Amino acid sequence: MIKCFDFGCLSSNTYIVSDDGEAMIIDAGVECRYLSDYVKGNGLTVKYIVLTHGHYDHICYVRDYIDEFPEATLVYHREEHRVLSDYEANLSLWICGRAINYNLPHLEVSEGEMLEIGTLSLEIIHTPGHTPGGICLLCRGEGVIFTGDTRFENGFGRTDFKYGSIEGLEGSLARIEANYKGYKVLAGHNY
Numbered sequence: 069m070i071k072c073f074d075f076g077c078l079s080s081n082t083y084i085v086s087d088d089g090e091a092m093i094i095d096a097g098v099e100c101r102y103l104s105d106y107v108k109g110n111g112l113t114v115k116y117i118v119l120t121h122g123h124y125d126h127i128c129y130v131r132d133y134i135d136e137f138p139e140a141t142l143v144y145h146r147e148e149h150r151v152l153s154d155y156e157a158n159l160s161l162w163i164c165g166r167a168i169n170y171n172l173p174h175l176e177v178s179e180g181e182m183l184e185i186g187t188l189s190l191e192i193i194h195t196p197g198h199t200p201g202g203i204c205l206l207c208r209g210e211g212v213i214f215t216g217d218t219r220f221e222n223g224f225g226r227t228d229f230k231y232g233s234i235e236g237l238e239g240s241l242a243r244i245e246a247n248y249k250g251y252k253v254l255a256g257h258n259y
């Protein structure tokens with residue numbers, strides 16, 4: 069089951085993927101209470117909070133999520149810590165006017181690793197470019213790919229932020245196009 073909350077910071081999407089009583093939250097741009105209601109209402113245990121990348125509009129409520137779901141493990145790509153821990157790179161100063169360096173306990177993942185939720189497996193696809201440690205999550209069981217800000221339904225992410233790379237993004241987009249064309253794109257924003 070996939071639930072999308074599409075009213076996050078800068079209209080970012082936060083998703084909950086669940087199966088067999090377990091849940092994964094993808095990104096943290098939506099106020100925690102909406103997720104809590106859904107998690108409680110469906111009797112779920114949150115196993116992972118996964119960040120597609122470290123930009124403020126996708127991570128701004130992450131501390132609230134960690135407090136609310138202490139059983140969950142925070143997960144992001146090993147190349148992304150330098151974005152989260154740097155207020156210029158994570159855009160907190162630019163978006164909300166506060167310089168926040170995020171240094172949170174987390175599990176680092178890399179290309180090809182699998183995260184299990186009930187009977188579903190989500191594969192980490194490293195897609196640098198928008199940020200160095202941006203990831204997509206491929207869920208074969210649901211026929212979808214969560215693409216963060218790498219790829220939108222009708223476009224792709226910016227590369228002019230700190231640590232962005234146009235060459236990297238082009239490579240990542242080509243890879244998605246070549247390998248995951250049949251999967252429904254569930255992006256970080258609906259544009």
Ligand SMILES: [Zn+2]
Nearest residue numbers: 121123198217
């Ligand atoms: Zn972004």
Ligand SMILES: [Zn+2]
Nearest residue numbers: 080125217256
């Ligand atoms: Zn975004």
